[in-house]
Amino acid sequence: MEICRYYLTGTVVAFNVNGLNVLSNHVNAFPTVNSNEGNAYNACNEHFTAPVDGIYYFSAQICVYDSGSRHDGYFAIENGQCKPKRGGIALTFTYRNNQSSSASSSVKLTRNEQVWVSIKVVNPGSLMYVHSNYWNTFTGTLIQDL
Numbered sequence: 001m002e003i004c005r006y007y008l009t010g011t012v013v014a015f016n017v018n019g020l021n022v023l024s025n026h027v028n029a030f031p032t033v034n035s036n037e038g039n040a041y042n043a044c045n046e047h048f049t050a051p052v053d054g055i056y057y058f059s060a061q062i063c064v065y066d067s068g069s070r071h072d073g074y075f076a077i078e079n080g081q082c083k084p085k086r087g088g089i090a091l092t093f094t095y096r097n098n099q100s101s102s103a104s105s106s107v108k109l110t111r112n113e114q115v116w117v118s119i120k121v122v123n124p125g126s127l128m129y130v131h132s133n134y135w136n137t138f139t140g141t142l143i144q145d146l
């Protein structure tokens with residue numbers, strides 16, 4: 001039996017962050033960086049910056065604690081000039097009661113476009129939380145460079 005091996009070349013980009021720190025501009029800062037291959041996630045400004053043109057995949061999970069609470073969240077994408085290029089993109093995720101909700105999307109980005117998770121509190125009495133069994137996470141990877 002002959003074993004076939006394929007060696008891929010190109011840019012490696014993959015990150016996974018978690019935690020909770022909603023900033024005044026509604027961006028969730030994920031303070032714990034679990035992995036950051038390619039260093040495309042900036043822990044200082046809580047943004048992912050595309051290092052190359054390509055197809056990327058992102059996912060986020062957010063935990064909310066409160067009866068009847070509702071948050072809306074989305075992935076925001078903006079070009080390198082810090083002006084909204086597409087506004088909110090991908091998905092809106094809404095969650096109620098004590099639960100976690102997730103959203104994911106594949107998107108074509110050009111070099112230097114930024115992606116982050118933005119949270120809008122619809123019912124101010126609700127509470128986002130982190131627990132040993134429930135994490136707020138943000139993950140992304142380059143699927144294919146273009």
